[in-house]
Amino acid sequence: MKTSTNPSLGPRITTVLLLSSVLPLIDSSLVNVLLPAIRHEFGAPESSLQLGVSGYMLAATAGIVVSTTCMRRYSARNVWIASVLGFGLSSALVGFSGTLSIFIVARVLQGAACGFIMPAVQQIAADLVGRQGMRAALATIGLPAVIAPAFGPLLGGFLVDAVGWRVLFLINVPFAIIALLLARDVLPSGTVTRTPLALGQAIPGVLGMVGLLWAVSSLGTESTGMILLIAAVAVVLLIVFCVTDLRSSAPVLDVSLYRKRPFATVMLLCLIVGAVFYGTLLSTSLQVQGDLGQSAWVAGTLLGVQGLGAWASRSLIKGPWKNADAFTVIGSGLLIAAAGTLGVQSVGSWGMGTGTLAMVSCLVRGLGLGACTLLALSAAYEVVEDTQAPAVGAHTRLMLQSGGAFGTALVGVWTASAVSLGFMVGSVALIGATAAGGLSLLRYRTINGHG
Incomplete structure (x- = not known):
């Protein structure tokens, strides 16, 4: 693994990794907005179209699970090339699909490619900057993970009537081609082993x-x-x-990492961060459109403001917080996100004052979620050895995705009041903050020779 006294990603490789990161995330977040238009064109029931959503997610999970062993055998560079190419081709197949069956199959292929992309992106970054440079690197290339799910629905809602749902999938093709062309001669060759794929x-x-x-x-x-x-x-x-x-x-995912308390705690934090992040995305949309009776664009605007908050957190991570203890920032970010969620969920009617409260609360929540998500992605690299780093990307993505599934499912079946949901989210965030604080204290005592 490459190391440097001041490791950083160059502008060209940053563009390459950002392009390949943002496309799958925007794609997966805006598809729910596009379903009515797709259902109308195919004349299919909503339950059938949901196979295109769930199939994508489940295929992505399968790709993440086997990504580590594939990168060991073929290198992160080759896995990245194959997955970006596969994502571009499957996007074209989705855009040109003439039947519901082809649409669903193409979405599954898209999901599988997406599952490989993100672990490969993180490993390429680690190969270039080393573990010590991953906080700064992921503050940039990990940013799509916290802004795309917020901006995706807003983007889809505004564009689907103007350009149609097919164009929003086909646009992936030229961007995938650009990423592949820019990647020539800048991706590290990585290491290839004869380890069995298993x-x-x-x-x-x-x-x-x-x-x-x-x-x-x-x-x-x-x-x-x-x-x-x-x-x-x-x-x-x-x-x-x-x-x-x-x-x-020849372990597939190297689950022995969970024997180490710091790594297991970081994965718990990723699970909690994913649950809070994706759960609050859904709860805000349901509250604004259901309880408050506002249009979808209002919910999209609030989530866009949340995305701006997450964007602002990147500047803090690369600036004042670049040397701060990761777990202190994660714990603080969760508490800030909980406070913002309580502010949003306390809005019981829509007006100038309550709308302003919702906007400010979403901005605050975005700031907290952005900080704890980006630091959760990079913190795992701080508690493993160099030889264990290739498995980190898969584990963090699995935990964020699993947490997101739990969070959205819980919000989906929640029948109590919006305020009680806010308190529930706050309780989960408090558990995460406590775990982060405990790990921060443990590291402090270890460094200072007290434990």
């Missing part, structure tokens, strides 16, 4: 994660008995995978 060994992990996420995402839409059965089978498969991975000389 894809058969990965099957229980893939099926377990896909089954668990399906069960969580199906809360409120499928029978409780079916959900519990699938969840139980998924947990058993995940246990089988973990035991096999621990005993294997």
Whole structure:
């Protein structure tokens, strides 16, 4: 792994990694806004179209699970090239799909490519700047993770009537081509080993994660008995995978990392951050359009303001907070996000004053979520060894995605008041802040020779 006294990404490689990061995230966040237009054109029921949404998410999960072993065998560079090319081609297939079946298959292919892209992006950055440079690097290339889900629905809502839903998928193609052309001669070759792919060994992990996420995402839409059965089978498969991975000389995901308390705590934080982030995105949309009776563009504007807050947090991370303890920032960010959420959820009617409160609260929440998300992505690199870094990208993405599924599912089935939901989110954030504070204290005592 390359190291430097002042490691940083150059402008060209930053552009390459940003392009490949932002496209899948915007794509996955705006698709829900496009579903009515797609349903109208295909004349298909909403339940059938949801296969294009859930299929994307589940395929992305499968891609993340096997991404680490593929990068070890073929290098992060080659995996990145293949996945960006695959994402561009599958986007074209979605845009030109003439039937619902082709649309769903193309979305699954898109999701699989997306699953490989983000771990490869993070590993390429780590190869270039080393673990010590990942905080600054992810403050830039990780930014799409906190602004795309907020801006995606707003972008889709404004553009779908103007240009049609197909163009919003086809636009991925030229951007993927630009990223591939710019990547020539700037991507590190990485390391290639003869480690077995062990894809058969990965099957229980893939099926377990896909089954668990399906069960969580199906809360409120499928029978409780079916959900519990699938969840139980998924947990058993995940246990089988973990035991096999621990005993294997060629681990797929290197789950032995969880034996270290700092790494396990960081992954818990990623899970909580994902739940709070994606849960509040959905809760704001439901509250504004349901409880407050406002149009979708109002909800989109509020989430856009939240995205601006997340953007502002990047400047703090690269500036005043660049040397701050990561876990102190994560804990503080969660508490700030909780305060912003309580402000939003306390709005019971829409007017000039309450609208201003909602805007300010979303800005505050975005600032907190941006800080804790970006630091959660990079903090894992601070608690592992260089040889363990290739697995970090997959683990952080799995935890953020799993947390997001849990958060949105909980919000989706919540029947109590909006204010009580705000307090629930605040309680979850407080748990995360406590865990972050404990890890910060442990590191302080270790550094100062007190433990």
